[in-house]
Amino acid sequence: MSTRSDRPDGSDGHSGHGGHGGHGGHGGAQDRGRRRDAHHDERRDPRGRQRGAARARGEQVRSNVAPSERRKGTDPARTAAFDVLREVEGSDAYANLVLPPLLRERGIRGRDAGFATELAYGTLRLRGRYDAILARCLDRPLDRLDPPVLDALRLGTHQLLAMRVPQHAAVSETVGLARARTGAGSAQLVNAVLRRVARTPLDDWLAQVGQDAPDPLAALATTQSHPVWIARALRDALAGNGRDPGELEALLRADNDAPRVTLVARPGLADPDDLAADDRVHPARWAPTALLLDTGDPAAYGAVRDGRAGVQDEGSQLVALALAAAPLDGPDARWLDLCAGPGGKAALLGALAAQRGARLVANEVQPHRTRLVEKALAAVPAEAVEAVRTGDGRAVGQDEPGVYDRVLLDAPCTGLGALRRRPESRWRRTPADLATLTGLQRGLLASALDAVRPGGVVAYVTCSPHLAETQVVVDDVVRRRDDVERIDAPEVVRGVVRPEAREAVDLGERGDVQLWPHVHGTDAMHLTLLRRVS
Numbered sequence: 001m002s003t004r005s006d007r008p009d010g011s012d013g014h015s016g017h018g019g020h021g022g023h024g025g026h027g028g029a030q031d032r033g034r035r036r037d038a039h040h041d042e043r044r045d046p047r048g049r050q051r052g053a054a055r056a057r058g059e060q061v062r063s064n065v066a067p068s069e070r071r072k073g074t075d076p077a078r079t080a081a082f083d084v085l086r087e088v089e090g091s092d093a094y095a096n097l098v099l100p101p102l103l104r105e106r107g108i109r110g111r112d113a114g115f116a117t118e119l120a121y122g123t124l125r126l127r128g129r130y131d132a133i134l135a136r137c138l139d140r141p142l143d144r145l146d147p148p149v150l151d152a153l154r155l156g157t158h159q160l161l162a163m164r165v166p167q168h169a170a171v172s173e174t175v176g177l178a179r180a181r182t183g184a185g186s187a188q189l190v191n192a193v194l195r196r197v198a199r200t201p202l203d204d205w206l207a208q209v210g211q212d213a214p215d216p217l218a219a220l221a222t223t224q225s226h227p228v229w230i231a232r233a234l235r236d237a238l239a240g241n242g243r244d245p246g247e248l249e250a251l252l253r254a255d256n257d258a259p260r261v262t263l264v265a266r267p268g269l270a271d272p273d274d275l276a277a278d279d280r281v282h283p284a285r286w287a288p289t290a291l292l293l294d295t296g297d298p299a300a301y302g303a304v305r306d307g308r309a310g311v312q313d314e315g316s317q318l319v320a321l322a323l324a325a326a327p328l329d330g331p332d333a334r335w336l337d338l339c340a341g342p343g344g345k346a347a348l349l350g351a352l353a354a355q356r357g358a359r360l361v362a363n364e365v366q367p368h369r370t371r372l373v374e375k376a377l378a379a380v381p382a383e384a385v386e387a388v389r390t391g392d393g394r395a396v397g398q399d400e401p402g403v404y405d406r407v408l409l410d411a412p413c414t415g416l417g418a419l420r421r422r423p424e425s426r427w428r429r430t431p432a433d434l435a436t437l438t439g440l441q442r443g444l445l446a447s448a449l450d451a452v453r454p455g456g457v458v459a460y461v462t463c464s465p466h467l468a469e470t471q472v473v474v475d476d477v478v479r480r481r482d483d484v485e486r487i488d489a490p491e492v493v494r495g496v497v498r499p500e501a502r503e504a505v506d507l508g509e510r511g512d513v514q515l516w517p518h519v520h521g522t523d524a525m526h527l528t529l530l531r532r533v534s
């Protein structure tokens, strides 16, 4: 599968490309045409298994997996979730890249697809919590279990403690899956352990595993399923942005919720009102370009298919809109997106550039991601796109000094602000990633500031609130120069949000902007706006 990570930043570009809202977000264009049938045929019975007329008729609506590959007695949705977990664990794959094609290949649709998605993504997000609970139910360390057995236990625990699946079904279906995939002996173990898990309600489990932790931060990290170093970094980031560190629990909880699918109506290319004419699409809270999708596949909308609209987190939209709106004296003709792949923000900037008679250069270091940028820009008028090219952004400032009026540096980062979007990423990242990334971020910011003309504007953006990747990088780079001043980013962002939301938007007291999932409902995007002075 082409689902392995080759991304230096481990990012999908902040914007939710390739991602899904999780719950029930998998009815595709085809499925929408079959909505009635899906409703009638794809309900799940009290065991959480599929039932309905088609099943009764013996039709193969459950799965189009070849009979030889099918294992008797296993439920396709649970099996799909299990296979995703194995890919993620064994092949370093990204769940949101593995799951959709797997569902398509196996013909798993509608409610079954929603069930498989919630099971796979939810289990991955809450893995830390479940491992702490499972450790209390086993007489050996978890790392002595076969990894597939541990994954089956995690899946069963998620069904028992977080999904409305009856206990007996959660246990017996998972045991059946374990028997088919890991053998009869381990199925017995799975049976015994899941019965122990099922005996205690979630709140009691959380109290118990919290008590096992050495301190309150570790307790919160375990119960809310985050590595301790990430919980600590997020707590520090709240404090460093003038917020109450006591918000940490709300923030960690927000990371555990599947994000809603947000669309962007690219200005001049798609009309938000036209998209909102569909009763499943609603204006979002802050950005005038942003719309929330209740259910269904974004690709069902023509505007999304042809690139006039797209899937993009509202925070990503706000920071791109803010760069375009930042005050500027003199010419406003050449814009640069220094790290553009896969192109979500480039497409929004390109649409805005077209409206303003400006031209965009989109740069990206990885050739295959440059191609994604080209695709993302497909609907942007050609005269607004000067170039889409592959190159190291750190060289641009030297190669093209002082030639751009506006520069976006959407830096490669840990992605700690988008954990809800990438279910497994919190378990992959390590503190060691920070050293590499912050060095790269400094080099890119220095280059962006060299590439912008005196009087021009640079937006430094990350989808991480980590202080080392945000305030510290900016302070370090700015301190070494005498040609940079800060722009009041909250004022600029307030200017781009919907007029009726301006009073309500909480942008803090600092000159930069840090958005938060638990406050704004966006990814935790950071924005600093800088002006080059002569």
Ligand SMILES: C[S@@+](CC[C@H](N)C(=O)[O-])C[C@H]1O[C@@H](n2cnc3c(N)ncnc32)[C@H](O)[C@@H]1O
Residues within 6 Å of the ligand: 007, 008, 009, 011, 012, 013, 014, 015, 316, 338, 339, 340, 341, 342, 343, 344, 345, 346, 363, 364, 365, 366, 369, 391, 392, 393, 394, 410, 411, 412, 413, 440
């Ligand atoms: C956070 S993503 C950008 C997301 C993009 N702005 C969007 O909205 O779709 C960062 C990008 O920077 C790229 N990158 C990493 N190192 C780079 C470098 N030295 N020069 C240019 N791009 C780089 C990564 O490949 C990745 O595509």
